[in-house]
Amino acid sequence: MQQKFISDKIAIIGIGLIGASIALAIKHKKLPYRVGLYDHNPAVRNEARQLSIGDEICEELAEAVAGAGLVILAVPVGAMAAVMQAIAPHIEDGAVITDTGSTKRSVIRDTKDLVPEQCHFIPGHPLAGTEFSGPAAGFAALFKGRYWLVMPNGADPEKVEALEELLTRLGAMTEQMTADYHDRVLAITSHLPHLIAYTIVGTAVDLEQDMKNDVIRFSASGFRDFTRIAASDPTMWRDVFLNNDEAVLEMMQRFSEDLTYLQRAIRWQEGDKLFDLFSRTRDIRRSIIDAGQD
Amino acid sequence: MQQKFISDKIAIIGIGLIGASIALAIKHKKLPYRVGLYDHNPAVRNEARQLSIGDEICEELAEAVAGAGLVILAVPVGAMAAVMQAIAPHIEDGAVITDTGSTKRSVIRDTKDLVPEQCHFIPGHPLAGTEFSGPAAGFAALFKGRYWLVMPNGADPEKVEALEELLTRLGAMTEQMTADYHDRVLAITSHLPHLIAYTIVGTAVDLEQDMKNDVIRFSASGFRDFTRIAASDPTMWRDVFLNNDEAVLEMMQRFSEDLTYLQRAIRWQEGDKLFDLFSRTRDIRRSIIDAGQD
Numbered sequence: 001m002q003q004k005f006i007s008d009k010i011a012i013i014g015i016g017l018i019g020a021s022i023a024l025a026i027k028h029k030k031l032p033y034r035v036g037l038y039d040h041n042p043a044v045r046n047e048a049r050q051l052s053i054g055d056e057i058c059e060e061l062a063e064a065v066a067g068a069g070l071v072i073l074a075v076p077v078g079a080m081a082a083v084m085q086a087i088a089p090h091i092e093d094g095a096v097i098t099d100t101g102s103t104k105r106s107v108i109r110d111t112k113d114l115v116p117e118q119c120h121f122i123p124g125h126p127l128a129g130t131e132f133s134g135p136a137a138g139f140a141a142l143f144k145g146r147y148w149l150v151m152p153n154g155a156d157p158e159k160v161e162a163l164e165e166l167l168t169r170l171g172a173m174t175e176q177m178t179a180d181y182h183d184r185v186l187a188i189t190s191h192l193p194h195l196i197a198y199t200i201v202g203t204a205v206d207l208e209q210d211m212k213n214d215v216i217r218f219s220a221s222g223f224r225d226f227t228r229i230a231a232s233d234p235t236m237w238r239d240v241f242l243n244n245d246e247a248v249l250e251m252m253q254r255f256s257e258d259l260t261y262l263q264r265a266i267r268w269q270e271g272d273k274l275f276d277l278f279s280r281t282r283d284i285r286r287s288i289i290d291a292g293q294d
Numbered sequence: 295m296q297q298k299f300i301s302d303k304i305a306i307i308g309i310g311l312i313g314a315s316i317a318l319a320i321k322h323k324k325l326p327y328r329v330g331l332y333d334h335n336p337a338v339r340n341e342a343r344q345l346s347i348g349d350e351i352c353e354e355l356a357e358a359v360a361g362a363g364l365v366i367l368a369v370p371v372g373a374m375a376a377v378m379q380a381i382a383p384h385i386e387d388g389a390v391i392t393d394t395g396s397t398k399r400s401v402i403r404d405t406k407d408l409v410p411e412q413c414h415f416i417p418g419h420p421l422a423g424t425e426f427s428g429p430a431a432g433f434a435a436l437f438k439g440r441y442w443l444v445m446p447n448g449a450d451p452e453k454v455e456a457l458e459e460l461l462t463r464l465g466a467m468t469e470q471m472t473a474d475y476h477d478r479v480l481a482i483t484s485h486l487p488h489l490i491a492y493t494i495v496g497t498a499v500d501l502e503q504d505m506k507n508d509v510i511r512f513s514a515s516g517f518r519d520f521t522r523i524a525a526s527d528p529t530m531w532r533d534v535f536l537n538n539d540e541a542v543l544e545m546m547q548r549f550s551e552d553l554t555y556l557q558r559a560i561r562w563q564e565g566d567k568l569f570d571l572f573s574r575t576r577d578i579r580r581s582i583i584d585a586g587q588d
Contacts, residue, residue: 078565127514131579147512185508188498193516196490199553201575203545204482206552214479216581218441220421222487224582225519231579234572238565245560251497252557256550258500259493263546266539271372271532278528281495285425285525287510288518 004162005069006094008033012072013064013083015039015048015057016233017129018100019074020138023054025170028140038064039135048135062090070096070166077101078239081110093118096159100126102186102236104151104179106243120159123151125182126172127190133233144171145292151179187247191240192255195248197229198237298456299363300388302327306366307358307377309333309342309351310527311423312394313368314432317348319464322434332358333429342429356384364390364460371395372533375404387412390453394420396480396530398445398473400537414453417445419476420466421484427527435465442466445473481541485534486549489542491523492531 010026010033012019023035035054038061039045049057058064065071065087075083080099091097097119101107104123115121128146130137148167152160164174177185204215204223219227241248265273304320304327306313317329329348332355333339343351352358359365359381369377374393385391391413395401398417409415422440424431442461446454458468471479498509498517513521535542559567 127512146514149512181508185505185512188494188501188505189509189512189514189517191516193494193520195556196494196553197516198572198575199556200482200487200490200549201578202571203549203552205574205578206548207482211479211482214475215483216578216585218421218443218479218483219582219585220440220483222485222491222523223483225523226487227575227579227582229516229519230572230575232572234569234576237572238568241556241560241568242563242565245563249557249560252553252560254500255494255497256553256557258497259490259546259550262489262493262535263543263550266535266543266546269536269539271536274532274535275528277496278492278524278526278531280499281492281521281524282528284495284499284510285521288513288521291510291513 004158004165005096006092007067007069009068010035010070010072011065011068012037012054012074013039013061013087014073014075015044015053015135016074016236017133017137017142018126019072020048020051020053020135021128021140021142022072022074022100022170024138024140025143027054029169029171031166031169036064036068044135051135053135053138061086065090067092068095070098070163073097073099073101075101076236076239077103077107077243078235080107081114084111084114088114088116091116091119095119096163097121098124098163100124102190102240103244104182108151108153108179120155121153122155122160122163123153123179124163124167125149125186126167128172129232131228131231133236141171143167146172148172148174149182150174150176151182152176153179183244183247187244187251191244191248192251194229194232194237195241195252196255197226200226201230298452298459299390300386301361301363303362304329304364304366305359305362306331306348306368307333307355307381308367308369309338309347309429310368310530311427311431311436312420313366314342314345314347314429315422315434315436316366316368316394316464318432318434319437321348323463323465325460325463330358330362338429345429347429347432355380359384361386362389364392364457367391367393367395369395370530370533371397371401371537372529374401375408378405378408382408382410385410385413388414390414390416390457392416392418392457394418396484396534397538398476402445402447402473414449415447416449416454416457417447417473418457418461419443419480420461422466423526425522425525427530437461438465440466442468443476444468444470445476446470447473477538477541481538481545485538485542486545488523488526488531489535489546490549491520494520495524
């Protein structure tokens with residue numbers, strides 16, 4: 001493999017599910033990199049150390065990024081600006097910086113005056129995750145067969161290629177797109193589904209106590225999938241909604257109109273309207289299976 | 295096993311996912327019953343015959359129920375009244391009738407003047423299913439470890455006990471409740487989640503064509519679970535919403551209020567309100583795992 005980063009050291013900032021999984025995948029795939037990690041939470045650093053994640057868990061942010069050819073920011077999107085500012089004085093000229101945040105317009109906006117001039121910032125987003133969080137939730141196969149979206153954002157094409165090559169070696173399929181397009185697609189495929197799952201589980205939580213217990217016992221059909229989604233990391237998802245507010249609010253508006261249409265159909269016993277929609281949505285499932293995404 | 299039905303013949307009307315799975319479970323568990331099945335669709339009867347489901351696929355409804363000690367109606371809830379009317383002249387005095395419909399108040403209301411006087415109608419509802427439908431989707435283990443809700447509805451307790459014993463032998467856990475309570479609990483655990491899944495997949499279907507393709511490709515995080523739910527049988531689900539309209543509309547109203555609250559929190563960047571809800575919903579997931587329902 002031709003070395004296209006300025007060094008063989010990779011720094012990962014944030015040792016959650018994603019950061020830990022990247023380190024584990026690099027080791028599992030035996031890629032020729034040294035991995036240094038840092039997390040602002042000492043308990044997380046200790047946990048990561050006990051789990052033997054990466055080559056070194058650093059006590060200081062500066063130490064983690066020093067000499068790195070690639071720095072990966074795997075922190076909630078609301079923390080990207082602060083982390084970019086903190087690493088800027090310590091990062092090598094020529095280093096590539098990427099992130100793994102679920103919103104892209106906000107990350108570019110928040111960091112654009114903070115990226116050191118001699119560095120290459122290439123925002124990214126792996127479409128991979130589980131409802132678990134923290135370093136112990138990480139696993140090497142997390143990115144296998146999953147898309148990893150990359151926003152070239154005007155960066156040197158050779159650096160973008162080097163990053164995509166690394167991500168492919170982690171098992172992912174890379175795809176380039178703009179931040180605008182990313183944020184709209186993710187609003188409907190990921191952000192709105194999460195918001196809805198959180199909402200319906202919340203609605204159930206607020207039912208009278210007896211019924212709440214039975215909702216839990218009889219959760220098998222439908223609701224259980226929502227509770228899994230609604231168990232995702234609260235900080236990460238709060239930041240997602242605050243930072244992709246425009247696209248999420250647009251998709252919510254469409255969704256609410258569509259739901260109101262069905263509500264009216266139920267109230268007026270218009271079965272044909274229900275049947276028509278339920279038949280159309282079935283076809284989408286087939287397309288997803290055909291696309292190999294299930 | 296003490297024989298508590300008036301004969302060892304079981305009739306299953308409707309050979310979809312549920313009807314076929316009951317027949318397959320009876321055979322798999324080697325229970326001492328002969329099973330005759332009927333479906334109003336000749337293509338489904340032929341398919342069931344090719345799949346060797348049950349002891350006999352009957353060409354006539356009358357033939358299927360003749361001599362049966364237990365008749366199981368596994369048809370969409372909107373068809374229950376018509377089927378009850380059609381079987382009434384052919385059913386044995388003393389036979390038990392049950393159904394597997396997802397709404398219970400409507401089934402009781404629609405059939406109460408149609409159940410033959412000498413028969414015992416005990417409504418039921420297995421909380422089991424997949425997004426697939428038809429006889430080929432049936433499998434013997436479908437009910438294993440799943441709840442099967444039973445509404446005694448004033449029937450002879452010995453007959454209720456006999457039915458519950460059979461259902462337990464199919465692998466299910468039975469639980470008695472009233473139809474009213476059933477319909478409210480299912481509205482939030484099953485009916486509303488399905489309606490929401492159908493809605494959001496429909497919202498995505500209506501996006502411009504380019505984005506729709508990418509919604510399918512990038513469906514991994516969140517949306518994919520919704521498409522699975524939204525692939526469920528359109529006829530069955532149309533009937534569910536038309537027949538549990540009262541409870542579904544009440545739960546929808548609560549859900550819409552809660553969603554509007556979050557929408558407003560996103561618009562006004564009130565992260566604490568989002569974080570608070572997202573933390574509470576996480577606990578529900580733990581309760582479900584503790585309850586062994588995942």
